[in-house]
Amino acid sequence: MRHLMLSCYSLFFCVACNDHDIASPDSDKTLQTPLPFNVEQLGAGALIGDVTQVDCELENGVQTRCHKLTFKGNMVEKGPFCPEHLDEVGGLGVYDGPTNPGLKAMDRTLFTSMENDGFDIVDDSGNIRIADASRLNDYSEDFAYCLDAPENEEIELTYLLPTLPVNRFKAKPIKMIEYIGFTFHGIPIDGPAPSVIEGPPEREGGNIPALDPCGGHVAPAGYYHWHMIPQAINDLLDTHEVTSTTCVKIEQSATAMIGWAKDGYPIYSKQDVEGKKPENLDECFGHRSVTAEFPEGVYHYHALNPKAPNTPVCLKGYPAKNALSFNIHYDPMR
Amino acid sequence: MTRTLLPFTIFCVMLCFGVSAHSPQVSMFTLSYQDKQWRLEGNFSQAAVSSVLNQTIQELAQSDAQLEIYRKRLLAYLTLSISLQQKGQSLKLMNGHAKIGNHQTDIWFDVETIHEDQPLYIQISAFEEIEHHTHFFKVRSKTSARTILLKPKESYRAVIEISADGTIKQLADVDEYTEETNFPEPEDEHPYLLVLLGICLLFTLIGFQKTLRLMLRGW
Numbered sequence: 128m129r130h131l132m133l134s135c136y137s138l139f140f141c142v143a144c145n146d147h148d149i150a151s152p153d154s155d156k157t158l159q160t161p162l163p164f165n166v167e168q169l170g171a172g173a174l175i176g177d178v179t180q181v182d183c184e185l186e187n188g189v190q191t192r193c194h195k196l197t198f199k200g201n202m203v204e205k206g207p208f209c210p211e212h213l214d215e216v217g218g219l220g221v222y223d224g225p226t227n228p229g230l231k232a233m234d235r236t237l238f239t240s241m242e243n244d245g246f247d248i249v250d251d252s253g254n255i256r257i258a259d260a261s262r263l264n265d266y267s268e269d270f271a272y273c274l275d276a277p278e279n280e281e282i283e284l285t286y287l288l289p290t291l292p293v294n295r296f297k298a299k300p301i302k303m304i305e306y307i308g309f310t311f312h313g314i315p316i317d318g319p320a321p322s323v324i325e326g327p328p329e330r331e332g333g334n335i336p337a338l339d340p341c342g343g344h345v346a347p348a349g350y351y352h353w354h355m356i357p358q359a360i361n362d363l364l365d366t367h368e369v370t371s372t373t374c375v376k377i378e379q380s381a382t383a384m385i386g387w388a389k390d391g392y393p394i395y396s397k398q399d400v401e402g403k404k405p406e407n408l409d410e411c412f413g414h415r416s417v418t419a420e421f422p423e424g425v426y427h428y429h430a431l432n433p434k435a436p437n438t439p440v441c442l443k444g445y446p447a448k449n450a451l452s453f454n455i456h457y458d459p460m461r
Numbered sequence: 462m463t464r465t466l467l468p469f470t471i472f473c474v475m476l477c478f479g480v481s482a483h484s485p486q487v488s489m490f491t492l493s494y495q496d497k498q499w500r501l502e503g504n505f506s507q508a509a510v511s512s513v514l515n516q517t518i519q520e521l522a523q524s525d526a527q528l529e530i531y532r533k534r535l536l537a538y539l540t541l542s543i544s545l546q547q548k549g550q551s552l553k554l555m556n557g558h559a560k561i562g563n564h565q566t567d568i569w570f571d572v573e574t575i576h577e578d579q580p581l582y583i584q585i586s587a588f589e590e591i592e593h594h595t596h597f598f599k600v601r602s603k604t605s606a607r608t609i610l611l612k613p614k615e616s617y618r619a620v621i622e623i624s625a626d627g628t629i630k631q632l633a634d635v636d637e638y639t640e641e642t643n644f645p646e647p648e649d650e651h652p653y654l655l656v657l658l659g660i661c662l663l664f665t666l667i668g669f670q671k672t673l674r675l676m677l678r679g680w
Binding site for chain 1: 486487489491502504506508558560564565567569592593595597607608609610631
C-alpha cells in the first residue's frame, strides 16, 4: 500500500515539476483577438499574404489557436559587420576575454585586446582575418576570425503566436541563441550570442561573430536575426560607452512596441506609454500595464536589460511547437 | 502488484524529465564540387550534437583522447544518418573530419562521384530526435548554387538532379522516387513511447482501483 501511495505521489511529482505540463490560469485574455497588427508596420513589404489563425499545439501539449505570419527573410538594411582593416570600424562584438571585455565596437581597441589575449586575428599588415561562418572548414585553425555569413534571399520565415498566451508555472530562462520572438520587420530575435573564448582549443577560441551596429547578423543558414532589441540599442551603446559606432538603419524609439515574444506577449522598448521608466518589472523585465496598443492593459516585456543583450531574459508563457519555421522560395530567374 | 508498478512509475518520472530539454532547430549542410571532388560539409549547433550524443562538450575533460572518442562517435552517427543514393546505390562518405566546438561543430566528408543528369536521392535523419529540426541543404555545382530544406514532415528527404552544365533541379515528388531506392519507410513518431505511456496508465488505473477498494473496505 505504501509503495502504491509512493507511486501515486511520484506520478503527481512528475507532472507538477515539469513546466511543460502545467499552466497557471492567469492567461491574458486582452490579447485573445484581434492582435494589433498594423500591416503597414509589418516591415517594408516583408509580410507574405495575410495574418491568419490556425490550429496549433503549445509546448505543454495544449491544443489552441495561433496567429500565423510569414515573412520574407532579410528585409532590413543591415551592416557593416567585420571591418577589413584595423583603421576601419565595423559593427559590434560581445567579447568575453580577459582584456577589455563587454559589448564593443569592432574597431582597433577590440582587435588589439583580442591580440593581447593571444588570438591571432590581425595579420602583419593590419588586415582583420574574416571568415564565412558557413564555411569554417575552409579556414586555418591557426588563426582567430571575425565571423560573417552570406544572406540567402530565398528564405521565408513563418511564425506561430498563441492567440491566447498561456503562462508557465515558472518563467523559463532564455538560453544562448534561443529564439525569443520577432520584430515588426519579420526578423527573429535570438538570445545571447555565443562566447568568444570558450570551447576546446581546436575550434572557436577567438572567433568572434560580428553584429552590425543595430545588433543583428546573418546566421550560417543565411537569415538575418537580432541578438539585441534594435530600437533601443543606441541607449545600450551609451551605457556600455561604445562611441565609435551607432545604429542608424533602425529608427530608435523609447516607447514603441517593437514586436512579439514567441509566447504571444508583446515586446516594447524602454519606456511606458507616458514616456516613463516602467515600474514593477518582474524577473523577465515584463509587467502588466496600459499601452498605446492595449488601452485595457496587457502583460508585456521591455527592452530594459542593462546587460548586453537587452532582450528579455526569460519568458512567462508557452510558445507554440514549431514557433519559427523556414521555407525556401526558389526563384530560377534570380 | 505494487512492486511492479513502482519501477514503471520511476521510469515515467525519468521520461517526463528526459523529454523536456530545449534543442536548437537548424543544421546546415553544403554539398559542393571543388578540386574535382564532391564534398559534404555540415555545420551544427553544438547543443544539437550534445543532445544526440548524450554528452556535452563541457563534460569532456578536454583531453585529446576523450575528444577523439567524441569525434568518432559523431562521425559514426552521421555516417549512419546521412544517405545519398544514385541508381539505387549508396554513395560512400569518406575521410570524415569533425571540428568540435563549444557553440558550433563543423564536419566534412568526401563523397563518391555524383553522376550528372541522374536523380540524387538525399535523406538526412541526423538530429531528427530534436523536434521540428530542419536541415538547410545547399548544393554548389560547378556553375550554380541552390538551397533546399529537409523537413521532418517529408522525412528529411529530397531528390535533386545536377546537369552537366551545373544547373541544379529539385525534383518535385520525393515519394514518386522512393520505391527505386533503399530509403527506409517513414515511421510513426516514437510509437514505443506511446506504448510505454499506455502501460504506465494501465498500471496506474489498476493501482487506483485497488486503493479505492481497500479504502471502501476500510470504511
